[in-house]
Amino acid sequence: MTESSDITRDYDLYLGCVAPNRYPMIEASTVQVFKKLGINLHDMKGASCCPAPGVFRSFDIPTWRAIASRNITIAEQDRRDIAVMCNGCFGTLLEANHLMNSHPDQRTETNAILEKVGRQFEGTVKVRHIIDILYNDVGPKAISDMVIQPLRGVKAAVHYGCHLLKPSETRPWGKDENPTFFDDIVEASGAESIDYKDKFMCCGAGGGVRAAIKDVSMDFTREKLSNMKDAGVDIIVDCCPFCHLQFDLGQVEVKAMFGEEYRFPVIYISQLLGLAMGISPYDLGLIATKDKPPGTPPFIPTEPFVKKVVEGM
Amino acid sequence: MVLIKEQIKKIDKSIVEEVVEDELLERFKSCYQCGTCTGGCPSGRRAAIRTRDVIRQALVGLDDDLLSSDLLWLCSTCYTCYERCPRDVPTTDIIIKLRNIASHRGLMKGPHLAVSKMLIETGHGVPINDEKWSNLRKSLKLTPLPPTVHSFPEAVKEVQTIIKELKFDELIAYGEEVKKKLAEEEKKRAPERIEELEAELKQLKEEAGK
Numbered sequence: 001m002t003e004s005s006d007i008t009r010d011y012d013l014y015l016g017c018v019a020p021n022r023y024p025m026i027e028a029s030t031v032q033v034f035k036k037l038g039i040n041l042h043d044m045k046g047a048s049c050c051p052a053p054g055v056f057r058s059f060d061i062p063t064w065r066a067i068a069s070r071n072i073t074i075a076e077q078d079r080r081d082i083a084v085m086c087n088g089c090f091g092t093l094l095e096a097n098h099l100m101n102s103h104p105d106q107r108t109e110t111n112a113i114l115e116k117v118g119r120q121f122e123g124t125v126k127v128r129h130i131i132d133i134l135y136n137d138v139g140p141k142a143i144s145d146m147v148i149q150p151l152r153g154v155k156a157a158v159h160y161g162c163h164l165l166k167p168s169e170t171r172p173w174g175k176d177e178n179p180t181f182f183d184d185i186v187e188a189s190g191a192e193s194i195d196y197k198d199k200f201m202c203c204g205a206g207g208g209v210r211a212a213i214k215d216v217s218m219d220f221t222r223e224k225l226s227n228m229k230d231a232g233v234d235i236i237v238d239c240c241p242f243c244h245l246q247f248d249l250g251q252v253e254v255k256a257m258f259g260e261e262y263r264f265p266v267i268y269i270s271q272l273l274g275l276a277m278g279i280s281p282y283d284l285g286l287i288a289t290k291d292k293p294p295g296t297p298p299f300i301p302t303e304p305f306v307k308k309v310v311e312g313m
Numbered sequence: 314m315v316l317i318k319e320q321i322k323k324i325d326k327s328i329v330e331e332v333v334e335d336e337l338l339e340r341f342k343s344c345y346q347c348g349t350c351t352g353g354c355p356s357g358r359r360a361a362i363r364t365r366d367v368i369r370q371a372l373v374g375l376d377d378d379l380l381s382s383d384l385l386w387l388c389s390t391c392y393t394c395y396e397r398c399p400r401d402v403p404t405t406d407i408i409i410k411l412r413n414i415a416s417h418r419g420l421m422k423g424p425h426l427a428v429s430k431m432l433i434e435t436g437h438g439v440p441i442n443d444e445k446w447s448n449l450r451k452s453l454k455l456t457p458l459p460p461t462v463h464s465f466p467e468a469v470k471e472v473q474t475i476i477k478e479l480k481f482d483e484l485i486a487y488g489e490e491v492k493k494k495l496a497e498e499e500k501k502r503a504p505e506r507i508e509e510l511e512a513e514l515k516q517l518k519e520e521a522g523k
């Protein structure tokens with residue numbers, strides 16, 4: 001349990017698409033780590049795609065806003081704030097919540113649509129990224145107090161991603177081109193965050209670029225991987241399932257497209273913290289069980305990293 | 314490209330008028346073309362997009378070229394330019410607005426139409442569409458289907474009702490129609506194109522022979 005008693009201890013967990021449907025180890029590890037920290041993440045029943053900001057917001061803003069607002073009304077009915085594991089979902093839900101709260105005209109327009117499905121946006125809940133909860137509510141100190149297996153000697157390339165930070169006017173940490181809050185959470189595990197060139201650059205997955213213009217998207221990723229390699233890191237740590245997919249599957253794609261080979265295990269923040277807190281690496285999806293179906297992630301095995309940590313690096 | 318030009322002519326409003334319909338985007342007009350946006354763009358480093366030019370083109374109304382090209386779709390919506398613009402031009406939001414305008418003229422990319430159909434059918438842009446994903450969940454002690462629209466058919470219906478009310482399904486159908494027509498046009502043009510290429514080849518050979 002953490003020291004502070006005045007923090008919110010119950011959230012609706014917004015899953016999105018990529019975490020539950022492609023990288024469920026992100027969902028599983030997040031629920032377990034939060035439970036250890038004394039925070040309950042509840043099912044947000046019947047939630048849909050956020051909808052993804054890069055694609056659906058680009059096609060039709062009113063549809064994007066209405067579906068996002070419908071998702072928010074689920075948490076409003078549950079009377080719980082929303083915890084989000086994905087930068088893209090965070091961007092959509094936070095922005096939609098903000099627009100609906102600050103633009104009465106848009107709220108009226110969208111509520112007229114929501115009425116057709118028996119819903120109304122009330123503006124009663126907050127949208128929070130799990131990194132925000134981990135840093136601002138729990139705090140790195142309380143996290144490190146929970147660590148029983150410090151990940152000493154692990155060199156991590158921390159990838160913030162874009163929509164965690166920007167547009168900064170609606171983000172909890174404001175405008176800062178070189179923030180360190182995510183590094184502080186990573187370092188609470190005992191690992192070391194290694195600086196690398198263009199650390200805050202986009203992974204290349206967003207904006208529908210991955211779907212439509214694959215070679216450009218993968219070239220973003222190639223550049224980031226190359227910068228991480230130059231800095232001599234062991235692993236990549238992220239806080240977004242879409243960035244996670246782009247780095248994990250992306251290393252296979254970068255090899256096929258550009259002939260450059262990288263083998264960085266890609267670790268989601270809750271997997272990293274869970275390992276340090278002594279949660280079973282099988283339960284965190286860091287070591288594959290015999291039931292793991294072929295052709296599913298991770299595509300860059302994470303076992304070697306875990307074995308190294310457990311045996312001491 | 315005849316078809317695209319026709320589409321665009323149908324709409325008499327200039328792009329700048331359409332963009333500033335949204336009061337938040339009014340600031341768009343204060344761009345003084347300093348190029349800070351282009352300088353920090355990770356996409357522009359490797360592809361043809363030049364953020365400053367996108368803003369300029371939208372301002373002066375070179376709409377057909379801009380809307381029908383790949384340029385708008387090269388933006389990863391990273392918001393770097395948005396954060397750095399000294400005139401507070403909401404650059405990324407303008408690009409998103411321009412994409413809305415392009416989409417409403419049926420100019421979405423093929424994979425974008427496909428992901429939209431997933432959303433319309435299932436409520437997820439990336440759904441569980443193979444047993445292996447449920448099995449992967451099970452191997453992690455999770456329920457085979459997440460407690461999302463995947464577990465609640467009535468929730469899928471709600472999403473579909475919203476989509477119908479806002480005619481998003483029609484937008485996607487229109488995009489497919491335009492895509493098909495463009496492909497047919499392209500095909501019709503194929504013989505002409507072959508002639509052109511043959512002439513070019515002949516010329517090159519002649520030059521090589523000199």
Ligand code: SF4
Pocket residue numbers: 343344345346347348349350351364365368397398399400401402404
């Ligand atoms: S940074 Fe702003 S003012 Fe400068 S060119 Fe770009 S949009 Fe215009």
Ligand code: SF4
Pocket residue numbers: 350353354355356357364387388389390391392393394395404405408
């Ligand atoms: S938001 Fe788009 S245009 Fe702006 S810097 Fe990022 S990729 Fe470039």
